[in-house]
Amino acid sequence: MDDGLDDLDGRILYALQRDARHTSAAEIADEAGVAPSTVRKRIARLEARGVVRGYHVDADYQRAGYQLHALVTCTAPIDEREQLVHEALDVQGVVSVREVMTGEDNVRVTAVGTDHDDLNRIAQELSAVGLDVTDENLVRGEHVRPFDSFAHDPDQS
Amino acid sequence: MDDGLDDLDGRILYALQRDARHTSAAEIADEAGVAPSTVRKRIARLEARGVVRGYHVDADYQRAGYQLHALVTCTAPIDEREQLVHEALDVQGVVSVREVMTGEDNVRVTAVGTDHDDLNRIAQELSAVGLDVTDENLVRGEHVRPFDSFAHDPDQS
DNA sequence: TATGAAAGGTTGAACCC
DNA sequence: GGGTTCAACCTTTCATA
Numbered sequence: 001m002d003d004g005l006d007d008l009d010g011r012i013l014y015a016l017q018r019d020a021r022h023t024s025a026a027e028i029a030d031e032a033g034v035a036p037s038t039v040r041k042r043i044a045r046l047e048a049r050g051v052v053r054g055y056h057v058d059a060d061y062q063r064a065g066y067q068l069h070a071l072v073t074c075t076a077p078i079d080e081r082e083q084l085v086h087e088a089l090d091v092q093g094v095v096s097v098r099e100v101m102t103g104e105d106n107v108r109v110t111a112v113g114t115d116h117d118d119l120n121r122i123a124q125e126l127s128a129v130g131l132d133v134t135d136e137n138l139v140r141g142e143h144v145r146p147f148d149s150f151a152h153d154p155d156q157s
Numbered sequence: 158m159d160d161g162l163d164d165l166d167g168r169i170l171y172a173l174q175r176d177a178r179h180t181s182a183a184e185i186a187d188e189a190g191v192a193p194s195t196v197r198k199r200i201a202r203l204e205a206r207g208v209v210r211g212y213h214v215d216a217d218y219q220r221a222g223y224q225l226h227a228l229v230t231c232t233a234p235i236d237e238r239e240q241l242v243h244e245a246l247d248v249q250g251v252v253s254v255r256e257v258m259t260g261e262d263n264v265r266v267t268a269v270g271t272d273h274d275d276l277n278r279i280a281q282e283l284s285a286v287g288l289d290v291t292d293e294n295l296v297r298g299e300h301v302r303p304f305d306s307f308a309h310d311p312d313q314s
Numbered sequence: 315t316a317t318g319a320a321a322g323g324t325t326g327a328a329c330c331c
Numbered sequence: 332g333g334g335t336t337c338a339a340c341c342t343t344t345c346a347t348a
Contacts, residue, residue, distance in 0.1 A: 005222055013221065016214035021177050024341060035317050040342075053215040056301065057173035063208045064170065065162055066306070071257060071265065089302045099297040100228060108228065112304065140256040144213065145246045147269065149223070181324060192334050197325070 005051070008032055010150030012042055013051075017146035020055040058144060061112040069142065070119050072109040072126060073135035080130065081106065087129045093122045105134055162208070165189055167307035169199055170208075174303035177212040215301055218269040226299065227276050229266040229283060230292035237287065238263065244286045250279045262291055 005013075015028045025039040032039070046052040061069050076084045081099060088097050088109055096110040109126060113119040123133050162170075172185045182196040189196070203209040218226050233241045238256060245254050245266055253267040266283060270276040280290050 013214065013216055016178075017216070019212055020214045021173075021212035026341070036341085037318075037343095038316055041315080049220060051217055051220045053217055054301075055176055055178035055212060055214055056303065057170065057177045057212055058210040059170055059174070059304070060208055060210050061304075063206060064307075071255070085298075085300060089300055092306060093304075095302055095304050097300045097302075098228070099299075101295040101297045103292070103294050105294075112306075135260070137260050138258040140258045141242075142256075143242060143246055143254045144211075145252055145254075146213070147216070147218075147250075147252050149249060149269075150221075183324070193324085194326090194335075195333055198333080201326095 005150075008034065008039075008042060009046060009051075012039060012046065014146065014148055014150040016043075016052070016055070017148075017150075021057075066112040066114055068113045068115065068119055069139040070111050070113065070122075071137045071139060072111060072123060072133060073105045073137075074107040074109060074126060074131040074133050075104055076107050076131055078106070084130050088126055088131060091122055091125045091129070093118065094126075107131060110139075162307075165191065165195075165199060166203060166208075169196060169203065171303065171305055171307040173200075173209070173212070174305075174307075178214075223269040223271055225270045225272065225276055226296040227268050227270065227279075228294045228296060229268060229280060229290060230262045230294075231264040231266060231283060231288040231290050232261055233264050233288050235263070241287050245283055245288060248279055248282045248286070250275065251283075264288060267296075 011032050012028055015023045015031075024036075025043065026036040029036040029039045043052070061067075074088075085097050085099055085107060088094055088107070091111075093111045093113050094109055095112060098108045100106045100108055109131075111119070111122045113122060119136070123136055127133050168189050169185055172180045172188075181193075182200065183193040186193040186196045200209070218224075231245075242254050242256055242264060245251055245264070248268075250268045250270050251266055252269060255265040257263045257265055266288075268276070268279045270279060276293070280293055284290055
C-alpha cells in the first residue's frame with residue numbers, strides 16, 4: 001500500500017473537502033485538465049487506500065434541535081484506551097472521539113445532546129464504560145475549514 | 158425561519174451522515190416511503206435553513222502525508238474572541254476552530270501539519286493572531302460516528 | 315495508468331395536487 | 332407541504348492505448 005499523493009490527488013481532496021456532495025468528478029477533471037474517469041479512478045483509489053474514510057454532512061446541531069454541543073475531556077489507561085474509545089463511540093450522542101498522545105487527558109470526546117440532563121447521561125455513560133471524565137465544556141460555535149494545503153493554486157490549472 | 162425537524166428530516170440527516178456522497182435522494186426516499194423529489198426538497202430546505210452547512214470528505218491526514226494532527230488549546234478575551242477565531246481559520250493547516258463557553262481555555266483549534274516544525278509554525282501564527290496558546294497535543298487517532306439520534310429505527314419503514 | 319463510449323441512474327426545475 | 336415528469340447530467344462498466 002504505497003502512499004504519496006500527487007498534485008491531482010491533492011486537487012481532488014481539496015474539492016471534496018469543500019463540497020463532497022455537489023462536486024462531480026467531471027468538475028474536478030475540468031479544473032485539473034484530465035478526463036472525468038481519471039478523477040473517478042483516483043477517488044476510488046483514495047478510498048481503497050484509506051485516505052478517504054467517508055463523506056459526512058456537516059450539520060448544525062444547534063439548529064437541528066440538539067441545543068447542546070459539548071467537549072468531554074477524559075483520561076484512560078493506555079493499555080485499555082483503544083477498547084474504551086470504541087465503546088465510547090457507541091454512547092448515544094457521541095459524535096467523535098480523539099485519542100491524544102501527550103498529557104493526562106488522553107481521550108477527547110465530542111457529543112451533542114438535547115438538554116443538560118442528556119449531557120449528564122452521556123458523561124455518566126462514558127464513566128460507566130471506564131473512562132475517567134475530568135472536564136466537560138459547552139461549545140458555542142464550531143467552524144470547519146476545508147484543508148487547502150492540498151491545493152497548490154486553486155485558481156489556475 | 159421556523160425549525161423543528163420531523164421524522165423525515167431525521168432520516169435524511171442520518172443517511173447523509175453515513176455517506177453524504179453515495180447516498181441518493183431516491184435511496185432515502187425508498188426507505189422512508191416517500192417520493193424522491195420530496196427528499197430533494199427537504200435537503201434543499203435543510204441547506205437553506207442552515208441545518209446542513211456543507212458536506213466534507215473525512216480524510217485520514219496521516220495517510221495523506223500530513224503525519225501530525227494536533228489539538229491546540231488557546232485562550233482569548235471574550236470580546237475579541239469572535240474576531241480571533243475567524244483569523245485562526247485562515248492559518249495554513251488549521252482545519253477547525255471551536256469556541257468553548259466555559260473555562261479558561263475557550264478556543265480549541267484542530268490543525269494538521271507535515272512535521273514538528275510545521276506545527277510550531279501554526280502555533281506561532283496563532284499567537285501572532287492574538288490567541289494565547291496554552292497547550293498543544295498530538296492526536297493519535299480520530300474516530301467519527303454518524304449521529305444517529307435522528308434515526309428512530311433504521312431497519313424499518 | 316489514462317482515456318472513450320454506451321447503458322443506467324441521479325438531479326433540478328417546472329407544474330399539479 | 333407532497334408528487335409527477337422530463338431533459339441534462341453523472342456514474343458505472345467495459346474495451347482500448
